[in-house]
Structures are given as C-alpha cells and as structure tokens.
Amino acid sequence: MERTDLLNKLWEFQNKHGYISENAIKEIAKTLKVSTTEIEGVVTFYHFFHQQPTGKFIIYLNNSIVSEFKGFQQIKAAFEKETGCTFGAYNENPLFTLFETSCIGLSDQEPAALINFQPFTNLTPKKVVKIIKQLKNGTQLNTISSTVTSKIQYTPTDDKTVFFRNYILGNSIKKLQNSSANKILNLISKAKLAGRGGAFFPTAKKWQYCQESNSTKKFIICNADEGEPGTFKDRALLENNPGLILEGMIIAAFITGATKGYIYLRAEYAYLLEKLESTLQEFHKKGFLGKTILGIDNFNFNIEIQLGAGSYVCGEEKALIESLEGKRGEPRIQKSFPTEVGYLGYSTVVNNVETFAKAARIIELGSNFISAIGTEKSKGTKLLSISGDVAKPGIYEIEWGTTIRDLLKLCEGLSPYYIQISGPSGSCINSSEFDRKICKEDLICGGSIMIFNRSRSILQIQKNFMKFFKTESCGVCTPCRAGNQILYEKIKKFERGLCTQNDIDEIKQWGTIIQLSSRCGLGKSSPNSLVTSIAKFEDYFKLKISPLHENQHVEFDMESAIQEYDSIIKETQL
Amino acid sequence: MENVSFNIDGRTCSAEKGKNLIEAAKQNGIFIPSLCHFKQQNPLGSCRVCTVKLNGRATAGCTINIDKGMDIEVNTPELLDTRKAILEMMFVEGNHFCPSCEKSGDCQMQKLGYETGIRYTRFPHLFVERFIDAKAERIVVNQNRCIKCKRCFEEIKTNDRYQVFNFLNKGNKTVVTVDYEQEAKLSESQAEYAMQICPTGSILVKGKSVSKPFGNRMFDQGIEGKTIPFNKINKNNSNGQKKRVATTSLAGCFGCHMSLLDIDLGLVDLIEVVEFNKTPLTDIKKFSKRCNIGIIEGGVSNTHNFEVLRAFRENCDILVSVGECAIWGGLPALRNTIPLEDCLNEAYLNSLTSEENESVIPNHEDIPKILDKVYSNHEIVKIDYHIPGCPPNSNHIWNVVKNILFEEELTIAYPEFKYD
Numbered sequence: 001m002e003r004t005d006l007l008n009k010l011w012e013f014q015n016k017h018g019y020i021s022e023n024a025i026k027e028i029a030k031t032l033k034v035s036t037t038e039i040e041g042v043v044t045f046y047h048f049f050h051q052q053p054t055g056k057f058i059i060y061l062n063n064s065i066v067s068e069f070k071g072f073q074q075i076k077a078a079f080e081k082e083t084g085c086t087f088g089a090y091n092e093n094p095l096f097t098l099f100e101t102s103c104i105g106l107s108d109q110e111p112a113a114l115i116n117f118q119p120f121t122n123l124t125p126k127k128v129v130k131i132i133k134q135l136k137n138g139t140q141l142n143t144i145s146s147t148v149t150s151k152i153q154y155t156p157t158d159d160k161t162v163f164f165r166n167y168i169l170g171n172s173i174k175k176l177q178n179s180s181a182n183k184i185l186n187l188i189s190k191a192k193l194a195g196r197g198g199a200f201f202p203t204a205k206k207w208q209y210c211q212e213s214n215s216t217k218k219f220i221i222c223n224a225d226e227g228e229p230g231t232f233k234d235r236a237l238l239e240n241n242p243g244l245i246l247e248g249m250i251i252a253a254f255i256t257g258a259t260k261g262y263i264y265l266r267a268e269y270a271y272l273l274e275k276l277e278s279t280l281q282e283f284h285k286k287g288f289l290g291k292t293i294l295g296i297d298n299f300n301f302n303i304e305i306q307l308g309a310g311s312y313v314c315g316e317e318k319a320l321i322e323s324l325e326g327k328r329g330e331p332r333i334q335k336s337f338p339t340e341v342g343y344l345g346y347s348t349v350v351n352n353v354e355t356f357a358k359a360a361r362i363i364e365l366g367s368n369f370i371s372a373i374g375t376e377k378s379k380g381t382k383l384l385s386i387s388g389d390v391a392k393p394g395i396y397e398i399e400w401g402t403t404i405r406d407l408l409k410l411c412e413g414l415s416p417y418y419i420q421i422s423g424p425s426g427s428c429i430n431s432s433e434f435d436r437k438i439c440k441e442d443l444i445c446g447g448s449i450m451i452f453n454r455s456r457s458i459l460q461i462q463k464n465f466m467k468f469f470k471t472e473s474c475g476v477c478t479p480c481r482a483g484n485q486i487l488y489e490k491i492k493k494f495e496r497g498l499c500t501q502n503d504i505d506e507i508k509q510w511g512t513i514i515q516l517s518s519r520c521g522l523g524k525s526s527p528n529s530l531v532t533s534i535a536k537f538e539d540y541f542k543l544k545i546s547p548l549h550e551n552q553h554v555e556f557d558m559e560s561a562i563q564e565y566d567s568i569i570k571e572t573q574l
Numbered sequence: 575m576e577n578v579s580f581n582i583d584g585r586t587c588s589a590e591k592g593k594n595l596i597e598a599a600k601q602n603g604i605f606i607p608s609l610c611h612f613k614q615q616n617p618l619g620s621c622r623v624c625t626v627k628l629n630g631r632a633t634a635g636c637t638i639n640i641d642k643g644m645d646i647e648v649n650t651p652e653l654l655d656t657r658k659a660i661l662e663m664m665f666v667e668g669n670h671f672c673p674s675c676e677k678s679g680d681c682q683m684q685k686l687g688y689e690t691g692i693r694y695t696r697f698p699h700l701f702v703e704r705f706i707d708a709k710a711e712r713i714v715v716n717q718n719r720c721i722k723c724k725r726c727f728e729e730i731k732t733n734d735r736y737q738v739f740n741f742l743n744k745g746n747k748t749v750v751t752v753d754y755e756q757e758a759k760l761s762e763s764q765a766e767y768a769m770q771i772c773p774t775g776s777i778l779v780k781g782k783s784v785s786k787p788f789g790n791r792m793f794d795q796g797i798e799g800k801t802i803p804f805n806k807i808n809k810n811n812s813n814g815q816k817k818r819v820a821t822t823s824l825a826g827c828f829g830c831h832m833s834l835l836d837i838d839l840g841l842v843d844l845i846e847v848v849e850f851n852k853t854p855l856t857d858i859k860k861f862s863k864r865c866n867i868g869i870i871e872g873g874v875s876n877t878h879n880f881e882v883l884r885a886f887r888e889n890c891d892i893l894v895s896v897g898e899c900a901i902w903g904g905l906p907a908l909r910n911t912i913p914l915e916d917c918l919n920e921a922y923l924n925s926l927t928s929e930e931n932e933s934v935i936p937n938h939e940d941i942p943k944i945l946d947k948v949y950s951n952h953e954i955v956k957i958d959y960h961i962p963g964c965p966p967n968s969n970h971i972w973n974v975v976k977n978i979l980f981e982e983e984l985t986i987a988y989p990e991f992k993y994d
Contacts, residue, residue, distance in 0.1 A: 034736065034737065035736045035737045035738065035740070035753040035755070035756045036753055036755065037737065037738075037739070037740040037742075037751050037752070037753035037756070038737050038740050038753075040740070040742060040751070041740040041741050041742055041751075044742045044743045044744070045741075045743070045744050311744070313744075328741065328744075333617060333618075333619040333634070333637045334633065334637070335617075335637055335639075470745055470746045471744075471745040471746070471747075472744070472745055473744065473745045473746065474744055474745075474748075475722065475741065475743065475744045475745055475746070475747070475748025476620045476722065476724070476741075476748075477619070477620050477621070477622050478620075478621055478622050478623075478660050478663050478664055478667070478721065478722075479622055479660060479663065481667070481722070481745065481746055481748060482663040482664065482666070482667035482700075482746070483663060484746070485667070485700060485746045486663065486666070486697050486698075486700070489698060489700065506696070510659070510696075510697070513655075513656050513659045513660075516625065516632045516652075516656055517622045517625045517632060517656050517660055518622070519619055519620070519622065519634070556880075556949075556953065556954050558877075558880065560946070561945040561946050561947075561949075562877065562943045562944075562945060562946070563946070564914045564915070564946045565914060565943045565944045565945070565946070566943070568914065568915050568918060568935065569935060569937045572934060572935055
C-alpha cells in the first residue's frame, strides 16, 4: 500500500465498519511505516471519517445559509425526534447517527440531506417522518432517495450555448488527430480561457508552464471538490456531460504530455461516481483513454477518480494535491505553482471541472465561435448556480457580461435585497449595483449566486458564513484559525445588541489584518463578506448598533452575565 | 553562490542569492520577528508573525528566498501593527497564564510580546477549554499554550525517522498531539530538545521544566538600554492644586498594591504632592472628591467589582489597569474555561471541609453575585493605560503615575516590563 492510497483505505474501513477504529489506524500506520499519530491526523482532518461506531444510516444534514432560510431548524428537529438521536452524538441508536455538514451542492433543492451519501432533497418534516419510518422498516435506501436532476433553467440561443448543447462523445478530441500540441494550445489561448474556479488564471499559460516543464512525470487534476456554499454548477456538468470534462482533461494531457489524470471528486457527490466510472469505461472502449489514444503515437493517458472525505479547503489546489497524496489537506506555502512542483513533486495542472469542459468545447467549436460571445476579457458563457429567494433556482448558462438585473429577471428574483456573489468567500452587492455585469472586467464570479430578500437577516447570513470558515480553516496559520473565530464572536456580540460604532470599525480593521496575513486563499477571503456587507448595507448595521456611552464607553450585558448564577442559586434553593 | 542586492524598507541590502529572507535580513542588521521559523528547516509559514510585503504583496517572510532586485517592506506602520495583532491573536486564542507557566522568562512568544509592547490585547480572550496531556513517558503537552507553529513536527523525529508530534482535527479545533509509542523511543536529550525548540511552554519535560531563578532566565534582562515601545498616554491637564489618587483591588490579590508600596522612598515624595482619596491605603470607602487618576488592580468577577469599576470611571479622569488580572482576568480567569456551576459546587458543596447536605452556595441580597466569567476591566469601561505584570514592577507603576500627573518623561526599561 502506498501513502497515496490512504484516503481510499480509510474509506474502506469507514464504509465497512461505520468507523475507523484505533486498531485500523495502528494497522495502517504499521503498513505505511509511519507513526499512528500521523494517520490519526489525517482521519480527524476529514469530517466524513469517524473514530467511533456510527449507525447503519449516517445522516448528513446541510447547514448552509440557503438551507437555514428554507427550514433547516425544523428538519433538524424532525430528524432528532424521529430517530431519538442528537446531532453530532455517537452511540445513541444502532440504526442512525446524525451530523450537520456544510453545503452539499444542492442549494436549488434545500433543505437537503445525504443519507449514506444518497441525496434526499426538498425535505419537509412530514417527509422526514416518512423516510425514517421506511428506513426503520427495512426499505432499501436507493429505492427512496431523491433522483437529483439539475434544473437547467436557462441557456442562450443555440449559436451562443457552449456547455449545454448537444454532446457527441469524442467530437472534441478527434480534432487532436491532425493537429499539434502547440496549435491546440494556441486555440485555448485565443479563446482567452481563464480558470473557472474563480481565480481567473489564464488556462493556456498554466498548460504551457506544464508543457515546458522538464518534469519526468506530469499530472492533470480535475478539481471536482465543489465546496463553496451555494455552488452546484460542477455537479450539473458531472451529471449531464461527464464526457466533456474527460475530453478537456485529455486535451490538457495532449498539450502537456501528462500520462495520468485524477478527478478529485468531493464525497458529497459520491452518487455521481457510477455514471463517471461508466463514462470512463466507454472512453477506454473507444480508445480515447489508455495507450496510443486516437492512434496518436506516444499519447498515453489514464484517468482515476479520487473521492474526497469532507473538507472545504481541499478545493484549494495546493491543499487538494496534499490530500491526493494521502495527507491532511493543508495548503502548501505559496512558493511555486503546481506546474513546477505539484503532485508527488511532479509538474501538475489543476483545473476546475468547468474549465476542462470549456476547453473541450473550444477545440470542438473553434475559438472563433467562443470569441464571438461575451466581453472583451471574458469569452463565451459562464455557468451560474442560482439559489435563495428566487422562483426558479437552478443552473443558468449565461453569456459573460450579463447584468445582475437581467439575471434577476431570468430567475424571477423575489424582491431581491442582498446578493452574495461567489459564495461566502466572495462578496455581496446591494440594489444600487444591479446593473453591474458578470465578467472579468466588472463583477467576477466563481459560479455561486445567492439571492436574499428584505426579510432575511444579514447578520444571520454573516454568522453562518463565519461559522463555516472557522470550522473549515485547515488550522495551520494563526490569522485564519484564530481570526475567524474572533470575528465569529464579534457577530455573536452584534446579535446580542451590544455593539457600537467601535465594533464596526474593529471588524473592518481586523478583517484587513486577517486578509493581509493569512497563508492561503481561505483566510485571505474569509472576512470579505462580513466587511463588504458592513460597507454596503450601512443602514441595516446602523440600526443594529447602540450609541456610544460617553462615560462607560463599553457596552456590557449585566443581565446575561448574572443569569447563570441566578439559575444555579434558584436550583439549589429548591 | 553569487551575492545579490535587494531593498528592505528602502535600504540597499546584499546577501547570497536564494538565502532565506529572515537570515538575509539579520545579516544586514534588520530583525524580522518570527516564531515558527527555525534555521535548519524548510519554511513552515504557519505563525505569520514574520509577515512582510514583497513587491507590494503581503507574504510570510520566512517563505521568501532572496533574489536580485526584490523590494521588501518590513517595518512599515501597517506591518508592525499586523505583526502585533497576530501575536495578540495567539494570546487570546490560547490560555497563556504567564505567571503560572514554567517557561515564563524563557518563552519566545512572551519575549516578542515585550518587544512589540503588548500591554493588553485588542481582541477579547476566547477562553477555550484545552487539555494537558501528561500520559507520555517524559513529555507533557500543554494545549493551553500551543500556537501550532509546527516546529516540533519537523524537528523532532525518532532515530528511525518516525514523526512524534502531529496535528489532530482542523479549524479552530486543531490541536497538537504526541504519539506515546514514538515518544518513548526518544532519548533524554531529544526530549529536552523538543522542550527547548518549542517557542512557548507547550512542550515540557517532566522534572526538567523549571531550572533558572527569576532574573536569570533567557529573556529577563534583554539587551542593555533596550526600552519597550508604547503609545502616548492621555495626560491630566488640571494644574496647580494637589493631585488626587484613588486605588482599588477588584478580583485581585493585593499583590499589585504591595508592588505600589515597593515604590519605597518614592512614596514619601508622592505623599508631598498627591492626596489619596478612595483607596484601601487610607481606608476611605467612598469617593469624596473627583480624582485625577484611578489605579485598578484585579478584574471583574462579581457585581460588586462591576459597580466599583463604574464608580471609578465616573470619578476619575484617567484610569490605569494594573497587573494581569486587571488587564485580562489573570489567575481568577482560570475559571473562565470551566462552567460556573462546577466552580461553585467544587468550592462550596464538594470541598473537603463541606458537610453533606449542610453546605449551601452562599447567597444573600447583600452578597455580590458571581458573574458568568471574569471580565477584563476594558471590557466594562474605557481604560486609559495598562501596566502588565504579576505584580507589575514598582518602577514601571511609579514612572507611569509620574508621567500622567506631572508629565515627566516616560521610558520603560526592558527588565521592568514583564507578564509574570
């Protein structure tokens, strides 16, 4: 067994026994010749691995903000009532164990939960009663789970649709046959393809770095760890057009000379595994994967799927590589690009699902087709996952440059007030910015758009986000690990009505410090939403603060400070 | 290797190409503080104290390899404040009770606290409950003090190259663990080395932790003539009449008052020019006149402390928090990680001297109510100046008082500024 197999091995134990026992950890450590604490460190990093026995059914209920607004609390209560278990507690019931989990990529069908990684969507307390009853009676899980179909709500006219147009397997990579790596790279470069995870790094450049590298081995990694809350566009692609993604990876391999590819699939999407694997087999059968692909000499490429195990930070490419190597998903320090030192030290290309799909379409349709759509700097179309207070949540394929206002019309936003762009790590906009365009020049977006109406509490949104960051931080650097927790406490203080203008100023200053000094993108962007919301919803926050007390200067909640003592005394008096 | 030239804060420096910035800066007489950086190691970039700007972009200094023409900012006001803030985050995230720490005086984090002049933290203390793991044969890991720098991961390996320390969990629940099986393989000197490279008092070796007396510890004296940076103190403007001083001890031990008496002959001078109002020294219980300066020892643990503190704020122009307890809770705040009910039960119901079914938790309308936790004074009222120490050095107190009342010039010598 190699270290790189560690996650798979741990999954084996988890699936077979419901947990990873101390003995299992010792056994693995012995085989890998490392200390047990090293393996334990990996197990405890990923929240889908457990060290205590779990029930026959593990229920993960999504606690993202969209779920919260759509009835998370009621669903949670219903699960607890029906199973007699408490969330987060082990050993309560041989049948069920309940956990909360961060966004599972079903924001258009919230509240949603995964039961043994099978999706259950649009939950209501009544549905929960029925599901638990059926499970208790021994009904097969897969007969009652929801079939997840991505609602593709909008695609542009045929001459402008890129992703969700008719797909014929192999149409794209067949163009490689009479071409050269440089010609293909040139096409990608001309179409100005930029990283679709949200960083907008020019894809052609990345591939070129890898192509020019002297590395003896090269790897192509598809980042399907779509963890940003509110994002589910990659799920739609994986489900509808998995072939397109594979073709994109094959094209990247053709250009760079890589021989091995990995799809790092988040465990939340484990139900897509079957389809992905059958597509891989189809590719092998047709000679699109394996040796001498398409009859091209020396063109050998294979793709393997690696299942994640529950960690948001692994969506960061350098953390993803660590995770793929069987380690804790701690982002490496920023010294060189993965194209220089990547997976196992070799030159590696990591791209988002959408980037590979788009690359395949560029080769298939030609760069002219793509260049005719979009804005000066952003060519083609963009997939958006829209959720929240809209009549039509789902997937939207829009032309780059579409305004928020047009988007709101398409998705039928219901009195939109607060819009979160690119998920919690992105930023928010208010109604004065609805004419802004989604593109590199104006409003950059990784794919998530959450729309909230006036009745939603902005503080609740920020609290949910900050709680997410403080749990999902990898824990290595001080500003992110401690800073997010400090900001979370500040939001709690806000909720209790104890904040003054000083606290608002402090949030801005502290946010800047965390952004400035954090080690990776997680900490550099975690205060974004809170800080921008304070600037953009000034009136809202004005109402939430109390005036400065001239003499005392600091607000203090005496009532809550003595409440505990009073109740203890009351109890002992009886 | 060839030498290259680069810029630090506008000064031209030169060092071997590829050299680590922290080392290269040191060669050029510029000190960049850091806690995780360790000369033999690959950069860890975990503590972020060495945050600098490279060509305008913030990054950890320890991860930079010198190259020709690099433009590096180290000591700009923004970066100095960021560094201080990161240290403050470490102080509030863990439970750093310097007065009760074996490593106090030899602690690199504490030393950086002195050098950056941290008197109190801008962030509220989080008081997270953490455990002390003493199960291993020699090594004790005290989570209260761990800053997760990862030095011990990289540097302490068994002779057959097994890792001894590692992280468990993620996010704000991340902790360092020690592998008992591997730890047992370490030699005595390897274990002591682990204690030595730990920048705080998190890794200790049983029976070896306290070795040197106060005054002789590594960071007690500092470089001669070194002073502690500080911000300007609000001054008292009323001239002429005799100045009035009030003092009190809230949840404190009166140790700071003892230190105040240690001013010795200075007290005789003081009596000439000031008059004491409400203070235990004169036993005046209530404010009879407005005071120029209020000196407060101890934090706020009950409703009475709270009322006294508010009365001080109302009756004094300048308030000074004196000592660790006043600044962030100090030793009484040890209870902040334990539920109040457990504390009260332990003290009154389950203690050795309490009799079953006879004992009660004291309560009467005349007895102050215990708060849910011990609060620092600046969480309750505005505090104008903080003097750390347990107790603070008497010279330090005296100099600050003189500065506030008589605008005498204030310098704080390094040995007079301590957290223990």
